[in-house]
Amino acid sequence: MKSRTAYLYLLPVLIGFVVFTLGPVLASFYLSFTHYEIGAKPVFIGLGNYRELLQSHLFWQVTGQTFYYALLYVPASVAASLGLALLLEKKIRGLVFFRTVYFLPVVTSMVAAAIIWGWLYNGDIGLLNYLLSIIGISGPKWLQDPKWALPAIAIMSVWKNAGYNMMIFLAGLANIPNDYHEAARLDGASAWERFRKITLPLLSPVMFFVLVITTIGAFQVFEQTYVMTNGGPGTSTLTLSYYIWQTAFEFFNLGSSSALSYLFFLIVLLFTALQFRARKRWVYQA
Amino acid sequence: MKVPRLFFLFGVCCLAVLIGCGSKESIQNGKVHLKLVHFYLDQKDTWQHDVVEPFMKAHPNIEVEVEAVPFGLYTTKILSSAASGTPMGDVIVIDDWFGQELFRRNYTIPLDSFYHRDLNPDDFFTQFFTVWRKGNNANAPLMAMPAAGGVTALFYNKDLFDKANVKYPDSTWTYSDLLTAAKKLTNNASNPRDKTWGLLLDDGLFTGVDTYIYSNGGKILSDDKTHSAMMEPQTIAAVQSYVDLIQKEHVAPPPDPSQLLGQRFMLGHAAMMLHIDVAKTELKHATFRWDVAAPPKGVAGLMDRQNGQAFGITQTCEQPDSAWQLVKWVVTLPSKTGVNDLFNSAMPLYKPLAHSTEFLDGEPNCNRQALVAINNTGHVFTLITPGWQEWRDHGFTPNMQDMLAGRKSVQEGCAAIDRKINEVLARYRAPQ
Numbered sequence: 001m002k003s004r005t006a007y008l009y010l011l012p013v014l015i016g017f018v019v020f021t022l023g024p025v026l027a028s029f030y031l032s033f034t035h036y037e038i039g040a041k042p043v044f045i046g047l048g049n050y051r052e053l054l055q056s057h058l059f060w061q062v063t064g065q066t067f068y069y070a071l072l073y074v075p076a077s078v079a080a081s082l083g084l085a086l087l088l089e090k091k092i093r094g095l096v097f098f099r100t101v102y103f104l105p106v107v108t109s110m111v112a113a114a115i116i117w118g119w120l121y122n123g124d125i126g127l128l129n130y131l132l133s134i135i136g137i138s139g140p141k142w143l144q145d146p147k148w149a150l151p152a153i154a155i156m157s158v159w160k161n162a163g164y165n166m167m168i169f170l171a172g173l174a175n176i177p178n179d180y181h182e183a184a185r186l187d188g189a190s191a192w193e194r195f196r197k198i199t200l201p202l203l204s205p206v207m208f209f210v211l212v213i214t215t216i217g218a219f220q221v222f223e224q225t226y227v228m229t230n231g232g233p234g235t236s237t238l239t240l241s242y243y244i245w246q247t248a249f250e251f252f253n254l255g256s257s258s259a260l261s262y263l264f265f266l267i268v269l270l271f272t273a274l275q276f277r278a279r280k281r282w283v284y285q286a
Numbered sequence: 287m288k289v290p291r292l293f294f295l296f297g298v299c300c301l302a303v304l305i306g307c308g309s310k311e312s313i314q315n316g317k318v319h320l321k322l323v324h325f326y327l328d329q330k331d332t333w334q335h336d337v338v339e340p341f342m343k344a345h346p347n348i349e350v351e352v353e354a355v356p357f358g359l360y361t362t363k364i365l366s367s368a369a370s371g372t373p374m375g376d377v378i379v380i381d382d383w384f385g386q387e388l389f390r391r392n393y394t395i396p397l398d399s400f401y402h403r404d405l406n407p408d409d410f411f412t413q414f415f416t417v418w419r420k421g422n423n424a425n426a427p428l429m430a431m432p433a434a435g436g437v438t439a440l441f442y443n444k445d446l447f448d449k450a451n452v453k454y455p456d457s458t459w460t461y462s463d464l465l466t467a468a469k470k471l472t473n474n475a476s477n478p479r480d481k482t483w484g485l486l487l488d489d490g491l492f493t494g495v496d497t498y499i500y501s502n503g504g505k506i507l508s509d510d511k512t513h514s515a516m517m518e519p520q521t522i523a524a525v526q527s528y529v530d531l532i533q534k535e536h537v538a539p540p541p542d543p544s545q546l547l548g549q550r551f552m553l554g555h556a557a558m559m560l561h562i563d564v565a566k567t568e569l570k571h572a573t574f575r576w577d578v579a580a581p582p583k584g585v586a587g588l589m590d591r592q593n594g595q596a597f598g599i600t601q602t603c604e605q606p607d608s609a610w611q612l613v614k615w616v617v618t619l620p621s622k623t624g625v626n627d628l629f630n631s632a633m634p635l636y637k638p639l640a641h642s643t644e645f646l647d648g649e650p651n652c653n654r655q656a657l658v659a660i661n662n663t664g665h666v667f668t669l670i671t672p673g674w675q676e677w678r679d680h681g682f683t684p685n686m687q688d689m690l691a692g693r694k695s696v697q698e699g700c701a702a703i704d705r706k707i708n709e710v711l712a713r714y715r716a717p718q
Contacts, residue, residue, distance in 0.1 A: 038365040040391060058680060118544045124478035143544035144691070232543030233691065234684035249362055251676040252387055 032258035042255065049259035058235065059243075059260075063267070065150060066240045070218035072154035077214050078207070080158050081165030086195075088166070089173045099170075103163035110160065114227035117156040118143065121228075143229055146236035153224045153237060160224075161217070165210045172206030173199070201284040208283045212275055219268050240264045317349045318608040321375035324352070325360040329627050336624030341615045348608050368393045373600035376609045377616075380430045382417050382593045386670050389420045389429040394598030396420075396427035400610045405618070411435060411635045411661045417592040417668045422511065430596035433617045433636075434629035437590050437660050438497040439563040440464075440582065441548075444575035446471055446482060446557040455558070455579040457656060457663075461502060461527075464558070464582045468537035471557035485531060486548065486556035489541030490686030492669060492678065493548075494560030494581075496591045499524045500667055501584035506682070507707070511671050512715065514707035516700045524584075526696045529689050541687045562593065563657050564632050570650045578652045580660050588664040595629055633658060672714035681706025 032049055034042035053059045088099050105113065120127050121142035129139030142152040180198045189197070200207075222241040225231055231238035231246075238246075244264060248257035313319065326333055330352075338350050353375060355363055361384045367374045368391055380388060388394060401407075414435040420426040440455055447454055450471050455463070468484025475481045488494035499506060504524030505515035515521055531538045539550060546552075551559040554574050560581055569576055581588060597616055599609040618636050619625055625639050626648025633654070634640045646654045671677075681703045689699035 038369045038387075121544065123542070124481065141540075141542075144540060144542045146693070229543045231679075232684060233541065233687050234693070235680065246679065250679065251673065252365060253676075 028258040028261060031255055032262050034255045036253075036255035036258075038252045038254055045255070049256045050263070053256065053259055053263060058238075059263075061235065062238050062240055062243045065236070065238060066219055066221070069150055069154055069221055069239060070215060072151055073157050073218045073221075074211070074214050076154065077158045077162060077165065077218075078210055080162040081210070082169050082203075082207075084162060084166040085169030085173055086199075089170060099167075102166055105160045106163040108160070110223040111227050113160055114156070114224055117159075118228050121152050121156075144233055146233050149229055149233060149237045153221070153228060156228070157218075157221065157224055161214075165214060168206060168210055169203070172203050176202045204283045205285075208275070208279055212272060215271060215275065216268055219264070219271070240267075313605075314349070317347055318605045319349050319351065320377060320603075320605065320609055320612055321351045321353060322377045322612065323355060323364075323375035324379040325355055325357040325381075326379070326628065326630070327354045327356050329630070330354040332624045332627045336621065337616055337619070337628065340621050340623075341612060344615075344620075345608075345611055348611065350612060364388070364393075373602050376600055376603040376605070377612050378598055378600060379433075380418075380596050380598050382595070382670060383675070385418060385430060385596065386420075386422055386672070388598070390672070392601055394429045394600055395603070395606060396429060397431050397599065397610070397613070398428050400614075401428060401431065404610075404614055409637050411637065411640070413661065413666045414592050414594060414635050416666075417594075417670055418596045422668055422670050430598035431613050431617050432594060432596040433634065434632035435592070435594035435635050436562045436564055436632050437657050437664070438494055438560055438581050439566075439578040439657055440558060440580065441551060441561055441565065441569070441576060441578055442558045443551070443554060443556070444577060446554070446574075450557070454577070455582070457580045457659065459579070459582040461498075461582045461584050465531070465535060465537065468531070468558065469535065472537045481555065483539050483550065483556045484537040484558060486551045486559035487528070487531060487538045487541070487690065488547070488560065489543070489690055490678070490683035491547065492591060493562050493565075495528065495686065496667075496669060497560060497581055497589060498528050498584075500589035500591075501581065501586055502527060503585045506669055507671065511668075512711060514704040514711070516704040516707065522696060522700050525689065525700055529696055532690050533692050540692075541690045543687065564630050566650055566652055567631050576652070578654075578657060580656050580664070586665075588660065590660060590664045590666050592666045592668045594632060594635070671711060673710040677703075677707045677710040681710070 031042060033044060033046055035045050035048065036042035084102050088095060088102070092098075123129060123139070123141030123144055126139075126142070128142070132139040140148045142148050176199060180202070181194055184194050184198060220241050221239050222245065225237045225239055225242050226245075229237045231242055240260070241264070244257050244260045247253050247260060251257075322338070324333065333354070334352060338352055342348060342350055355374075361381075364374060364378065365384070365387065368388060373393065378394075380394070410432070414432055415428065416422060416424045418428055418430045418432050420429050440459075442455055444454065447467075452467050452470050455467070464485070471482065471484035473480070473482050496506065499521060502520075502524035504521035505518060506521070507513070508515050516525075532540055539556070548559055548561050548565055548568065550556040551561075552568060552572065554572075563578065566578065581590070597613045599606050599613060603609045619628070619634070619639055622639060622642050622644045625634055625642065625645045631648060631650075634645060639645055640658050646658070648654070669678075685694065685699040685702045685706075688694040689696055694702070
């Protein structure tokens with residue numbers, strides 16, 4: 001009787017899970033082996049979509065660009081959020097205010113932020129190039145230049161998301177007992193040594209978590225490229241998520257889009273597995 | 287015993303959901319019930335007051351329910367419903383860029399018999415009809431009734447023209463006149479904030495570049511739309527002259543994909559732009575004086591791409607005769623009220639509406655007569671093919687941006703576009 005009641009309570013969630021998560025996951029897996037344009041009947045073509053994608057120059061270009069973005073964004077984002085967390089860990093006046101200010105971009109709409117940053121990056125009348133010109137630097141045409149567009153988007157993303165990881169790092173820092181620092185200080189350890197030998201090792205489990213979710217988030221970049229550059233100039237900021245969306249909802253090719261999604265899933269899975277494998281080498285286990 | 291019961295309960299819940307999603311009966315209390323679905327969310331009230339209510343008053347036996355869907359979600363919803371075999375409504379608005387996707391799947395019914403029975407083709411700008419016929423073929427069934435058509439217009443900033451003492455454009459202009467004026471209107475200010483350009487170019491989204499290429503003798507697609515025509519000498523020459531406006535003549539800024547379409551013109555940094563005429567709604571709050579003229583004529587005369595909106599009756603509509611009454615009403619709009627707002631001020635294709643003062647004097651006020659007159663002298667073409675968005679977004683636009691920015695030569699860029707168009711079209715021709 002008790003278990004039946006429990007199942008009853010779980011039923012809404014189970015229905016939601018089956019209808020909105022498990023069902024689409026299984027359906028898209030099947031569709032990835034079909035030629036399926038929205039509205040037409042799916043036709044089974046085996047590995048046709050995968051073969052076509054793996055032979056396509058654009059797929060490899062887009063995958064490369066997604067990796068490049070992750071390479072730019074992940075280290076910068078983790079370093080910025082750790083830096084902010086270390087600064088805001090100190091007991092200073094206005095601590096809550098500063099924490100709120102640095103967290104604000106996280107709760108700001110990505111679309112609004114992307115539009116504002118589009119203006120800041122304007123090659124002719126943008127604030128960024130104006131500030132650079134004050135110190136004698138002629139700024140690039142950020143979003144108009146294929147070489148600079150992806151780094152510019154990565155910089156904007158770091159600004160947007162650093163506050164989130166900062167909060168996680170702050171929680172991690174709060175869990176490090178102060179005794180270790182006091183003992184090290186008494187032994188004459190410098191601030192850098194204490195950071196390297198105490199803070200970093202004890203923060204490494206949190207760092208690992210942040211690294212994994214930030215990497216996954218980097219691979220999923222979509223809104224920034226959609227709003228700021230539409231994948232341009234040329235196709236220089238086309239990333240995997242954008243490519244999947246475009247294939248499904250602009251080109252109406254759900255079969256190919258599903259195959260892309262599973263290739264994307266495999267890439268993320270592989271990368272996450274590698275991170276877990278490397279974990280033992282640098283993550284401190286208490 | 288418990289598990290089967292659980293499955294039973296699960297089944298009941300699913301059934302309840304399915305029943306909840308079911309459609310209404312087409313006849314209720316002796317009245318025909320129709321559902322009209324459109325994407326004019328901002329004009330929802332206008333649609334209700336100026337279309338639906340007068341229609342129901344004139345047709346007391348028909349009741350119309352309206353669903354306004356945001357434009358960004360509209361195609362996804364329409365095509366998803368097409369995929370599931372449950373159309374969203376009885377009468378739906380269709381935009382030219384996804385119309386053929388629906389027609390290929392017989393999502394709507396042919397309207398030729400209704401059209402020829404109740405309407406006079408002479409009352410319409412029928413040159414816009416091809417894109418609404420199945421397969422984009424002039425002799426194929428009409429799958430949706432065209433209501434509004436977009437034409438390419440030459441927008442110009444009167445303040446900048448007056449400042450440079452340049453005569454306003456008119457319907458006699460050629461592309462040579464455009465270049466001469468653009469040179470006079472481009473200033474050499476060293477401070478980018480004071481810089482004004484003579485012309486703002488479309489970097490490949492078919493909001494002007496297509497008109498330019500076709501008017502100057504080029505073609506993007508072969509006449510039967512089965513192959514690319516990008517490598518034809520006239521096309522290469524037309525693209526070269528377009529690129530030269532930036533790279534050689536320096537009368538237009540390089541492309542900037544981070545800017546909204548037409549943004550530099552809207553901000554008063556460009557004196558002219560070729561753009562689809564609905565852009566005039568964006569200029570309602572412009573801080574400068576502006577107007578529109580017909581696009582210049584090239585060696586091929588004045589060419590314009592077919593686009594716009596039409597209304598279709600879905601395959602599952604149980605009352606097609608009543609639905610046609612609604613379609614006819616929307617397209618001909620007997621009261622004329624609201625004609626300027628209903629389609630974002632795009633030109634009605636029903637001539638009495640296009641020539642009405644309600645449309646010609648509508649807000650924002652500009653020389654709409656010049657745009658309507660294009661229909662008498664211009665020639666329309668269409669670029670819609672199966673997979674056209676793919677060859678545009680992964681072929682035409684990025685390569686056009688590269689050419690305009692000087693990253694690729696015109697020969698290289700056209701060759702890359704040519705390959706992409708042919709690759710996509712070949713895929714759609716191949717049996718699946």
